[in-house]
Amino acid sequence: MSAERRRFLGALPFLGALLAVGTSSVGALLAVPLARFAMYPLRRKPGEVAWSDIGPTTDLTPLAAPVKMLVEIEQRDGWRKMISTKPVYVTRTAEGRLRVLSAVCPHLGCSVAWNDSRRQFSCPCHVGVFAEDGALVSGPPPRGMDELDSTVEDGRLKVRYQYFRQLVTTREIIA
Numbered sequence: 001m002s003a004e005r006r007r008f009l010g011a012l013p014f015l016g017a018l019l020a021v022g023t024s025s026v027g028a029l030l031a032v033p034l035a036r037f038a039m040y041p042l043r044r045k046p047g048e049v050a051w052s053d054i055g056p057t058t059d060l061t062p063l064a065a066p067v068k069m070l071v072e073i074e075q076r077d078g079w080r081k082m083i084s085t086k087p088v089y090v091t092r093t094a095e096g097r098l099r100v101l102s103a104v105c106p107h108l109g110c111s112v113a114w115n116d117s118r119r120q121f122s123c124p125c126h127v128g129v130f131a132e133d134g135a136l137v138s139g140p141p142p143r144g145m146d147e148l149d150s151t152v153e154d155g156r157l158k159v160r161y162q163y164f165r166q167l168v169t170t171r172e173i174i175a
């Protein structure tokens with residue numbers, strides 16, 4: 001047996017160990033994202049709501065009346081991701097701050113509409129009427145329109161879309 005062949009055979013156990021370590025390392029690396037995916041529903045905090053983009057604030061200047069916008073919201077049920085579109089109204093306070101109101105009537109959940117000539121919101125189902133700032137004016141709704149959490153980031157208005165309990169006088173988040 002040549003010296004070269006003996007050296008090669010002598011190195012075989014070391015090469016085998018090196019291969020085993022490499023295979024285990026790659027396996028462990030691949031297992032991390034798989035484990036993270038499997039654990040995702042457990043890691044997600046209950047009630048965590050993602051921010052949805054409404055658009056650049058420059059598109060909302062000036063804002064002479066509330067404007068209806070559609071926002072895309074992402075909901076997760078375990079591993080299932082659902083995307084839906086919801087209407088909201090963007091308004092400005094007297095101080096110029098942007099506010100986002102849910103278009104869902106706090107009475108029984110119909111969609112509230114803005115009436116430009118009357119400068120008020122009205123609900124077509126039971127004639128609930130709301131002022132420009134969302135305050136209750138008249139009708140059966142127990143409270144004014146619900147304000148959604150909003151923020152401005154890098155010049156874009158974002159909203160956290162949530163659902164509120166109907167038929168109660170105080171704003172109560174249910175999802």
Ligand code: FES
Nearest residue numbers: 105108123126128
């Ligand atoms: S659902 Fe809006 S007034 Fe009844």
